[in-house]
Amino acid sequence: xxxxxxCDDNKEFLKILVNIIDKEMMKNKISYxxxxxxxxxxxxxxxxxxxxxxxxxxxxxxxxxxxGIDVAxxxxxxxxxxxxxxxxxxxxxxxxxxxxxxxFLSFIxxxxxxxxxxxxxxxxxIDIVGQKKLMRFExxxxxxxxxxxxxxxxxxxxxxxxxxxxxxxxIFKVNKSLLELKKLLSDQFRYSHRSCIVNLDRVVKTxxxxxxxxxxxxxxxxxxxxxxxxxxxNR
Amino acid sequence: MIDYIMSLVIMLAYIYLMSxxxxxxxxxxxxxxxxxxxxxxxxxxDLDFLDGNSLLVSLIHLAVxxxxxxxxxxxxxxxxxxxxxxxxxxxxxxxxxxxxxxxxVLGFPFEELTSNKILGLITGVIAFFLIAIMTxxxxxxxxxxxxIESLHIERSKLLLYLSAFILSLCAVIIYSTYYSVxxxxxxxxxxxxxxxxxxxFVMLIQEKNTLVKKEMENEMLVKxxxxxxxxxxxxxxxxxxxxxxxxxxxxxxxxxxxxxxxxIDLLINERYADDEALLYKTSKFPIGGLQGLVYQKILSMKxxxxxxxxxxxxxxxxxxxxxxxxxxxxxxCTIVGILLDNSIEAVEKxxxxxxxxxxxxxxxxxxxxxxxxxxxDLDIEKIDEEGYSTxxxxxxxxLYIVKNVLNKNPNLNLTREINGDVFKQILTIKL
Numbered sequence: 001x002x003x004x005x006x007c008d009d010n011k012e013f014l015k016i017l018v019n020i021i022d023k024e025m026m027k028n029k030i031s032y033x034x035x036x037x038x039x040x041x042x043x044x045x046x047x048x049x050x051x052x053x054x055x056x057x058x059x060x061x062x063x064x065x066x067x068g069i070d071v072a073x074x075x076x077x078x079x080x081x082x083x084x085x086x087x088x089x090x091x092x093x094x095x096x097x098x099x100x101x102x103x104f105l106s107f108i109x110x111x112x113x114x115x116x117x118x119x120x121x122x123x124x125x126i127d128i129v130g131q132k133k134l135m136r137f138e139x140x141x142x143x144x145x146x147x148x149x150x151x152x153x154x155x156x157x158x159x160x161x162x163x164x165x166x167x168x169x170x171i172f173k174v175n176k177s178l179l180e181l182k183k184l185l186s187d188q189f190r191y192s193h194r195s196c197i198v199n200l201d202r203v204v205k206t207x208x209x210x211x212x213x214x215x216x217x218x219x220x221x222x223x224x225x226x227x228x229x230x231x232x233x234n235r
Numbered sequence: 236m237i238d239y240i241m242s243l244v245i246m247l248a249y250i251y252l253m254s255x256x257x258x259x260x261x262x263x264x265x266x267x268x269x270x271x272x273x274x275x276x277x278x279x280x281d282l283d284f285l286d287g288n289s290l291l292v293s294l295i296h297l298a299v300x301x302x303x304x305x306x307x308x309x310x311x312x313x314x315x316x317x318x319x320x321x322x323x324x325x326x327x328x329x330x331x332x333x334x335x336x337x338x339x340v341l342g343f344p345f346e347e348l349t350s351n352k353i354l355g356l357i358t359g360v361i362a363f364f365l366i367a368i369m370t371x372x373x374x375x376x377x378x379x380x381x382x383i384e385s386l387h388i389e390r391s392k393l394l395l396y397l398s399a400f401i402l403s404l405c406a407v408i409i410y411s412t413y414y415s416v417x418x419x420x421x422x423x424x425x426x427x428x429x430x431x432x433x434x435x436f437v438m439l440i441q442e443k444n445t446l447v448k449k450e451m452e453n454e455m456l457v458k459x460x461x462x463x464x465x466x467x468x469x470x471x472x473x474x475x476x477x478x479x480x481x482x483x484x485x486x487x488x489x490x491x492x493x494x495x496x497x498x499i500d501l502l503i504n505e506r507y508a509d510d511e512a513l514l515y516k517t518s519k520f521p522i523g524g525l526q527g528l529v530y531q532k533i534l535s536m537k538x539x540x541x542x543x544x545x546x547x548x549x550x551x552x553x554x555x556x557x558x559x560x561x562x563x564x565x566x567x568c569t570i571v572g573i574l575l576d577n578s579i580e581a582v583e584k585x586x587x588x589x590x591x592x593x594x595x596x597x598x599x600x601x602x603x604x605x606x607x608x609x610x611x612d613l614d615i616e617k618i619d620e621e622g623y624s625t626x627x628x629x630x631x632x633x634l635y636i637v638k639n640v641l642n643k644n645p646n647l648n649l650t651r652e653i654n655g656d657v658f659k660q661i662l663t664i665k666l
Contacts, residue, residue: 103654143651172653
């Protein structure tokens with residue numbers, strides 16, 4: 001069951017939000033429940049603390065002078081798996097970074113094709129809710145939260161004794177073994193070599209004779225051996 | 236031959252110990268390292284001219300090991316010498332324990348232990364195995380690694396200690412060899428001492444000058460920021476007055492002058508509203524100097540077309556900060572200034588340029604979170620090291636200064652997070 005947690009201080013707007021959720025959820029067979037709030041009060045935070053699967057938060061960015069960002073931070077202190085969607089009444093380009101910082105799914109303006117955009121985001125949220133979407137670990141005092149979709153492959157640097165995570169935007173060198181990292185990953189990640197784990201969702205071409213795996217962003221790795229062919233090809 | 240094998244075994248044991256202590260793999264493929272090892276072994280075996288002066292032999296061993304391991308691990312000198320010194324002490328302790336065991340438990344006579352080369356080789360092999368076992372026990376390596384980490388010494392102080400050590404070493408060499416070598420060698424040794432001392436003296440002065448300059452700059456910065464904040468407050472008032480004046484002028488304009496009216500609306504709705512919102516938000520910073528600093532950095536972000544977001548959490552009042560001392564205040568401004576400068580530098584050349592500053596109270600502490608997106612190869616776990624930078628030479632001192640400030644001030648703590656392509660640093664201030 002999907003749990004929608006909706007909060008907006010404007011009761012009329014709250015009704016509109018719940019109505020849009022109902023309309024969208026009628027179309028599929030997934031059972032759901034809406035938890036409605038008009039303020040970020042104790043019962044709201046008690047609900048945040050509860051163990052509940054498949055949660056989608058749809059929150060107003062500012063409710064009675066309480067910052068939605070503060071609320072999001074508190075939610076993320078408890079879990080990184082729930083989905084957070086913010087509705088705002090003002091455009092702010094700076095929100096882009098907050099979206100990545102707190103792993104929000106989306107910011108939706110209340111004025112610009114609100115219903116259409118919210119229904120799209122709900123569909124997207126339903127597709128991914130309940131799935132583990134990211135890898136979170138600590139290495140040398142730094143907490144890493146990396147979405148699976150951003151990872152291309154992970155190798156082992158035997159000289160520096162570090163694992164190297166290749167993503168779309170950066171290369172992270174961390175003090176974790178490949179085995180430790182593999183445990184944090186989902187089934188889409190497989191060994192292609194004893195010192196390389198690849199994200200099969202990002203692989204576009206595998207050539208065992210040329211020893212090359214190519215990813216959807218054009219990057220490639222030669223860390224591939226026939227021994228792991230089954231691992232890579234059998235999904 | 237036995238001498239060479241013994242020297243090789245001991246050197247390998249020492250290198251292995253050091254690789255475990257600094258958690259760095261031994262790079263055997265480095266030809267310079269292999270050459271240094273071979274030369275060192277030949278040199279160390281041939282120390283007969285010292286006539287059994289064990290202190291001098293030990294010091295020479297330490298110096299030679301430091302040079303050889305420098306070629307192997309390629310670490311920076313100050314920390315490298317410190318680690319070498321600790322490894323040498325550890326090695327000495329292990330060697331002494333084995334010697335004591337052979338002397339007291341196995342009953343070997345002392346003369347036999349010092350003169351029998353086979354026994355010397357056996358001692359070396361036992362030391363090697365003991366080190367291998369000891370360094371593979373995580374508990375023991377953790378103690379050693381943590382001890383080295385806690386021995387954080389400022390570079391200038393480390394240079395001072397090292398200069399004292401090197402001069403003592405030279406003095407011992409002269410004392411031991413004064414009557415056995417000719418005048419020429421004595422003069423050469425004296426010359427080496429003078430040159431070494433002069434070099435270290437110059438380095439110390441340079442180091443001291445840099446630090447003093449930086450401290451003066453920081454003090455000036457905080458002083459200027461406080462003056463700047465006073466100006467900002469006046470600016471906020473005059474901004475408001477200007478806005479009202481513009482509204483009055485707009486009302487006085489003839490109805491058909493649409494262009495002038497539109498321009499006034501643009502000024503009021505965009506420029507003044509923008510500046511006022513920013514001034515209002517930054518004025519909520521409860522710490523003296525921080526408002527001016529953040530405002531100035533945000534203006535710099537604006538001029539570089541960086542999208543920024545400033546979020547002040549609720550429940551932050553100036554009253555909560557009454558226990559913050561002026562030195563902590565100064566430290567906070569230093570750290571926040573460096574973190575913001577680094578964030579601006581990290582994004583200014585990227586296509587996507589985002590920075591967020593977010594303050595909040597959590598667990599009785601005040602937190603300032605500074606985030607920026609980033610791209611490229613970055614060994615984030617090394618960024619606190621002096622001189623580490625992706626921006627080229629003579630850079631990378633900012634976070635080293637931050638680390639020093641944090642080490643000295645127990646009320647401040649810095650944590651780091653990577654969230655996808657966002658690098659977040661959270662400065663926590665105990666209230």
